[in-house]
Amino acid sequence: MIELGLADESLIDELMELTAQSIGELEIQEHFNIVKEIGRGKYGKVLLVTHGTPMALKVMPKSSTKLQGFLREYCISLHLSCHPCIVGLFGIAFQSKEHYCFAQELVIGKDLFAVIKPKQVGIPESSVKRCVLQIASALEFIHSHGLVHRDVKPENILLLDTNCCQVKLADFGLAQKRGTLIRFIRGTLPYMAPELCSVALLDNQKEVTVPPLSVEPSLDTWAFAVVIFCILTGYFPWEHCMDxxxxxxxxxxxxxxxxxxxxxxxxxxxWRRFTPEAMEMFGKLLAPDASLRSAVGEVRAYVEKDWLKKDY
Known part of the structure; x- marks a missing residue:
């Protein structure tokens, strides 16, 4: 595993260097037929375009995107895109005067967040389990390559159908090599593990007083388990993992x-709606001590068991 991770690290560095040397400049409108915008976030936007074939074009403003960050996301995504539960790439990356862009597989359907039913009701347990097994497989693949996704959440899980028969993990904008040190992050989210929240800069705080945090697969395990809770219930278990x-x-x-x-x-x-077996699973995946946290594949030991009580 360690040797494979080191080999992948070297390959990604080489891919980044080659892409930086060969990235061409062209204007989107001159080479692609823009159909519509299909996504937007802090990173920029995603356009549905055609260039012989339909594709999703991720467009990131140069004003808020460093070239190294763009290259890292593109090359990590390209390196991992052969997995059936990870969004594929076309190997097309370029820059315009104002943007960095790369083309990825078009996934027709909603993200997982969009199908979680309101009023504290998640999606059916059978669908959840189908989804969970596929995302576990994707995360194991990522971790086996010495990488950590760092942004596992329902919005980044794309559905090819409403029953979760086929899902794909997307968005490697925060992905990093295992062992990368994080000195601080800004703000917290419900999916962030307690050790990650410990390096969060909160309101009016100028620095953190704890040592830098090493990026490890256990961060993804935590987020993955919070996602399982969310899609089973329709709500978050907490706001952030802090005292x-x-x-x-x-x-x-x-x-x-x-x-x-x-x-x-x-x-x-x-948590009282969950069966003892589900609570045992959550206890392993959400161990507050990262060194005691199970790997994502632990869910396979529990998929044949009921997760929700029948009378809830």
Whole structure:
């Protein structure tokens, strides 16, 4: 595994260097037929275009995107795109006067966030399990190549059908090599592991006082488990994994019990809809201590078991 990771690291560096040397300049409108905009975020936007074949063109403004960041995302995405549960790439990357762009497989359908039903009801358990197995496979593939996705969330899981028979993991904008050091991040999200929240710059804070954090697959495991909770229930288990969040503290206290209790009164209220088997799974995937956290493949041991109680 270590040797493979090092080989991949060298290959990605080489890909970045070659792409930087060969990246051409052209204007989108002159070479592509723009059909419509199909996505937008902090990174920029995604356009549905045709160039002989339909494709999704990711367009990132130069004003807010460093060339190295663009090259890293493109080359990591290209390197991993052979996996059936990861969005494919066409090997087309270029720059215009104002943007960096690359072309990826067009996935016709919604993202997972769009199909989570409102009113605290997630999607059917059978669909969740189909989705979870595919994303676990994608993450294992990423981790086997010495990389960490770092942005696993429902918005980055694309559905080719509403029953989750085929899903694809997207967006490698935050992906990094395993072992990369993070000195700080800005703000927190519900998917961020407690060790990642510890290096978050909060309101009015100018620096963090903890040592830099090493990027590890356990960050993806945590986010993956939070996604499972979200798509089963339709809501987040907490706002952020910090002592100021009582929902997180309740769960962390339950996790730290020497022997997990599955008596309903001992389980935090938000988690009481889950079976003891599901709680055992969550206890492994969401261990507050990253060194005790299971790998994403642990879910396979639980897919044949019920996750939600019948009477909830």
């Amino acid at each position: 100021s969040d009582s929902f997180y503290l309740e769960f962390a206290d339950w996790c730290r019990m020497k022997k997990h209790s599955y008596i309903e009164e001992d389980i935090p209220p938000l």
